[in-house]
Amino acid sequence: MAITLTVNGTTHTLEIEPDMPVLWLLREQLNLTGTKYGCGIAACGACTVHLDGRAVRSCVLPASAADGKAVTTIEGLAANGPLHPVQQAWIAQQVPQCGYCQSGMIMAVAGLLAQTPPPTESDIDARLTNVCRCGTFTRIRTAIQATLRTAATAATTEASAPSVPPGTAATTEAAR
Amino acid sequence: MNKWTRRAFIGAGSITGGGFLLGVAGFTFAPSRHSLVGDDAAARGQLTTWITVTPDDAVTILIPHCEMGQGVPTALAMMAAEEMDADWANVRVQEAPALDAYANGYIVRAAGGDFIPASMARGLDYASFKAAEWFGFQVTGGSTAVRGTGEFGMRVAGAAARQMLVEAAARDWAVVPGECTVAKSRITHAASGRSTTFGPIARKAAALSVPSRPTLKDPNSYVLRRTSVPRLDIPAKVNGTAKYAIDVRMPGLLYAALAMAPVNGGQLVSVAPAPAEGMAGVKKVVRLPNGVAVVADSFWRARKALAALTPQFSDAGHGGVSTASIFAAYDTALGAAPSLPSGAAKTVTADYKAPFLAHATMEPMVCTAKVENGRAEIWTGVQDPLNARSAAAKALGIDVEQVTLTNHLLGGGFGRRLPFTFDYVELGVLVAQAMSPAPVQTIWTRENDIQHDYYRGAAMSRHAGALDADGRPLAAHSVYTGGGNGEAVSMPYDIEDMDADEKKAPHHVRNGQWRSVLNSQHGFFKESFVDEMAHAAGADPFTFRRALLGKAPRFKAALEKAADMAGWGGPLPKGEGRGIAICESFGTICAEVAHVAVAADGALQVKHVYAAVDCGDIVNLDTAKSQVEGGIVFALSAALLSEITIEQGKVVQSNFRDYPMIHLADTPLVSVEFLRSDAPLGGLGEPCVPPLAPALTNAIYAACGVRVRELPVKKTPLVRA
Numbered sequence: 001m002a003i004t005l006t007v008n009g010t011t012h013t014l015e016i017e018p019d020m021p022v023l024w025l026l027r028e029q030l031n032l033t034g035t036k037y038g039c040g041i042a043a044c045g046a047c048t049v050h051l052d053g054r055a056v057r058s059c060v061l062p063a064s065a066a067d068g069k070a071v072t073t074i075e076g077l078a079a080n081g082p083l084h085p086v087q088q089a090w091i092a093q094q095v096p097q098c099g100y101c102q103s104g105m106i107m108a109v110a111g112l113l114a115q116t117p118p119p120t121e122s123d124i125d126a127r128l129t130n131v132c133r134c135g136t137f138t139r140i141r142t143a144i145q146a147t148l149r150t151a152a153t154a155a156t157t158e159a160s161a162p163s164v165p166p167g168t169a170a171t172t173e174a175a176r
Numbered sequence: 177m178n179k180w181t182r183r184a185f186i187g188a189g190s191i192t193g194g195g196f197l198l199g200v201a202g203f204t205f206a207p208s209r210h211s212l213v214g215d216d217a218a219a220r221g222q223l224t225t226w227i228t229v230t231p232d233d234a235v236t237i238l239i240p241h242c243e244m245g246q247g248v249p250t251a252l253a254m255m256a257a258e259e260m261d262a263d264w265a266n267v268r269v270q271e272a273p274a275l276d277a278y279a280n281g282y283i284v285r286a287a288g289g290d291f292i293p294a295s296m297a298r299g300l301d302y303a304s305f306k307a308a309e310w311f312g313f314q315v316t317g318g319s320t321a322v323r324g325t326g327e328f329g330m331r332v333a334g335a336a337a338r339q340m341l342v343e344a345a346a347r348d349w350a351v352v353p354g355e356c357t358v359a360k361s362r363i364t365h366a367a368s369g370r371s372t373t374f375g376p377i378a379r380k381a382a383a384l385s386v387p388s389r390p391t392l393k394d395p396n397s398y399v400l401r402r403t404s405v406p407r408l409d410i411p412a413k414v415n416g417t418a419k420y421a422i423d424v425r426m427p428g429l430l431y432a433a434l435a436m437a438p439v440n441g442g443q444l445v446s447v448a449p450a451p452a453e454g455m456a457g458v459k460k461v462v463r464l465p466n467g468v469a470v471v472a473d474s475f476w477r478a479r480k481a482l483a484a485l486t487p488q489f490s491d492a493g494h495g496g497v498s499t500a501s502i503f504a505a506y507d508t509a510l511g512a513a514p515s516l517p518s519g520a521a522k523t524v525t526a527d528y529k530a531p532f533l534a535h536a537t538m539e540p541m542v543c544t545a546k547v548e549n550g551r552a553e554i555w556t557g558v559q560d561p562l563n564a565r566s567a568a569a570k571a572l573g574i575d576v577e578q579v580t581l582t583n584h585l586l587g588g589g590f591g592r593r594l595p596f597t598f599d600y601v602e603l604g605v606l607v608a609q610a611m612s613p614a615p616v617q618t619i620w621t622r623e624n625d626i627q628h629d630y631y632r633g634a635a636m637s638r639h640a641g642a643l644d645a646d647g648r649p650l651a652a653h654s655v656y657t658g659g660g661n662g663e664a665v666s667m668p669y670d671i672e673d674m675d676a677d678e679k680k681a682p683h684h685v686r687n688g689q690w691r692s693v694l695n696s697q698h699g700f701f702k703e704s705f706v707d708e709m710a711h712a713a714g715a716d717p718f719t720f721r722r723a724l725l726g727k728a729p730r731f732k733a734a735l736e737k738a739a740d741m742a743g744w745g746g747p748l749p750k751g752e753g754r755g756i757a758i759c760e761s762f763g764t765i766c767a768e769v770a771h772v773a774v775a776a777d778g779a780l781q782v783k784h785v786y787a788a789v790d791c792g793d794i795v796n797l798d799t800a801k802s803q804v805e806g807g808i809v810f811a812l813s814a815a816l817l818s819e820i821t822i823e824q825g826k827v828v829q830s831n832f833r834d835y836p837m838i839h840l841a842d843t844p845l846v847s848v849e850f851l852r853s854d855a856p857l858g859g860l861g862e863p864c865v866p867p868l869a870p871a872l873t874n875a876i877y878a879a880c881g882v883r884v885r886e887l888p889v890k891k892t893p894l895v896r897a
């Protein structure tokens with residue numbers, strides 16, 4: 001069956017079986033290998049991408065469910081612009097160890113933080129169920145807090161000076 | 177293989193850049209030095225090369241270790257750059273190719289030689305670092321990287337490079353080398369006012385002979401070490417560009433999915449390929465000695481087709497084995513509790529059990545291979561590329577010289593990707609051989625990974641201790657089974673009569689090295705038992721231990737530090753408790769305090785873990801901290817939740833649903849402090865694992881009065897007394 005989907009801003013039409021998970025479609029058909037396989041049963045989050053802006057586990061998302069939709073992967077999170085605030089915080093806090101879970105982790109966190117109102121600590125605890133075998137959670141928590149603080153400061157600044165330069169915040173928002 | 181380089185990709189084994197290469201620490205031990213450097217080496221000024229300096233001032237450091245998350249390449253490069261006085265901004269790092277001349281042992285022997293102090297000897301025995309085994313190994317494991325390669329290889333190489341560069345500059349200027357100073361890649365002769373950076377002088381320096389005993393820096397004069405340097409591998413790990421073995425792509429690549437004999441030792445009896453053969457994208461059903469693979473043009477298709485097959489496997493006679501039967505055999509092997517000297521005022525006995533554990537590295541096992549005309553090319557992720565290369569050659573029955581192996585970033589190692597556990601490489605090349613000349617990527621599913629691991633051994637220990645009338649321990653004896661060694665079972669305490677005796681009760685479940693090797697089981701056993709002795713003596717577990725550490729000042733200092741960090745002895749609400757434990761492994765002493773809360777309904781919350789770590793000295797402060805934090809979370813996940821069980825000879829668990837991990841919400845606060853003792857450098861990736869489980873269970877006892885003697889903790893109901 002022909003599936004048409006937009007990935008990181010580019011539209012693709014692929015002739016594939018409808019039950020092929022988006023994870024393998026991305027990794028094998030489109031060579032976007034940043035999205036990782038960890039369990040294949042929605043139990044680890046390594047494969048997290050955004051589907052129309054919402055964080056989803058692509059290993060159990062059939063291609064047919066992405067037909068006509070927009071997918072953002074880790075490769076598209078920053079597009080060609082500056083790194084997403086979550087990516088910046090990940091570098092500042094030196095979060096990754098082996099790094100294998102981190103694409104999914106960053107996409108899950110970016111998806112969570114895109115919500116309004118911003119998630120509370122317990123929302124984050126309840127909803128961030130990605131696995132990291134290297135045990136980077138202590139730094140993940142610090143990095144999320146740092147991102148939330150930066151976002152809060154930015155919001156205050158924006159409120160007093162609403163003229164955001166085009167192509168910065170707005171672009172990032174769209175990329176989510 | 178282009179990794180860690182910040183501004184330029186450098187192909188492995190082919191350092192170019194139009195420069196003059198300063199080779200340091202020649203390989204008089206390398207058997208194939210000439211074939212290593214190639215015919216044009218002399219023209220390019222290339223010696224056997226660990227450090228190269230190009231005219232643009234770039235310093236490139238080759239690292240014979242892989243990156244599996246510990247930041248080893250960054251730390252090793254820091255050690256060389258410190259001795260060189262190189263400007264860190266100009267340092268690049270590259271993984272050494274999988275060639276014999278780059279085996280870890282060579283850099284240590286060639287560069288280090290008699291620098292290796294006698295005090296390392298014990299570490300050498302315990303880690304996979306035995307002198308006798310050096311040949312053919314390029315291992316990243318046993319916490320050896322920084323303390324072996326770094327301390328006795330990279331440091332010496334860096335110091336030699338500095339000396340050669342200074343010598344070359346001094347000759348140019350006709351001054352005495354000793355009058356020159358070096359800082360941030362700049363050599364200065366103050367009296368004559370002359371100065372140069374490394375680049376312009378590198379060609380002349382490369383022509384000098386390599387000093388065999390360069391002067392190493394006084395550790396008190398370090399400027400780079402002990403600081404926090406951002407890891408070189410991190411930027412690629414936040415934007416999806418970091419390449420792991422599973423990310424290898426090439427034209428015509430096929431993918432294979434595997435089913436293996438569920439009982440270890442079993443073989444493929446039969447498989448009818450027909451149901452898979454007609455399916456979309458399927459190329460071939462490949463029979464393997466102990467499994468079957470379906471090869472297709474996509475992994476998803478291969479997996480779907482594999483599910484249509486009903487292969488039959490033998491069970492090698494192990495079909496009746498279960499976890500219960502294994503532990504029953506352990507119990508029998510242990511026999512009666514060890515005997516104690518007479519005259520004790522009080523005796524304590526206890527049994528402890530630790531389960532089989534899977535590594536469950538986040539990236540499952542993957543091997544890509546292309547086999548053609550008696551040659552093989554392999555792309556994979558291993559903790560020892562050289563050994564993996566030999567394993568592949570052996571599996572294919574070809575000469576090792578006919579095999580090239582390109583290593584990739586590891587999506588976690590934890591001991592799963594070590595020598596003698598390269599089944600995924602062996603199976604991968606066999607599948608590729610069957611598909612020759614097509615390249616094939618064999619991907620293990622998580623189910624394959626959990627069910628066909630080399631498990632942390634299940635172990636059991638039986639203890640007996642004696643106290644005198646004042647509560648002082650007179651004796652502590654134990655018998656154990658399921659594996660152990662001198663380091664794992666030994667205790668630092670000043671108890672006159674201590675011994676630990678091994679009993680054998682073999683089984684068919686394959687065991688391997690799991691982060692901290694045998695120390696994770698025995699750390700739990702021995703530090704639980706000491707705690708039980710303290711309580712039996714009516715003593716505080718911290719002061720009880722401290723009183724026994726008078727002759728072990730490093731242990732005492734670490735114990736006191738951890739207690740101090742945790743506010744030991746301070747008041748806590750009802751249902752909360754602190755537990756302490758201390759273990760030495762891989763040359764590092766780590767004391768940990770866990771602070772937990774047990775609710776009235778038995779729900780456990782781990783609130784805070786404090787770690788005081790004496791690994792001699794540290795290299796990259798922030799990375800060192802992250803290793804300890806990660807080790808604690810890794811150990812906590814295992815201690816709370818993890819257990820591999822066996823039924824009918826097979827592993828029961830199969831994925832993260834029945835082999836669960838802790839998540840963000842379960843993660844306690846973690847505080848880490850280092851003690852600088854200037855003892856020989858110890859490891860960091862592993863030593864913080866063993867004390868966690870006993871600190872945790874000791875804290876649970878303090879909080880609710882339930883003594884957990886079997887891991888994981890979830891098996892014991894916690895009912896608050």
Ligand code: FES
Binds near residue numbers: 045
């Ligand atoms: S691979 Fe999708 S959740 Fe684990």
Ligand code: FES
Binds near residue numbers: 096099538
């Ligand atoms: S960084 Fe290794 S699994 Fe998360």
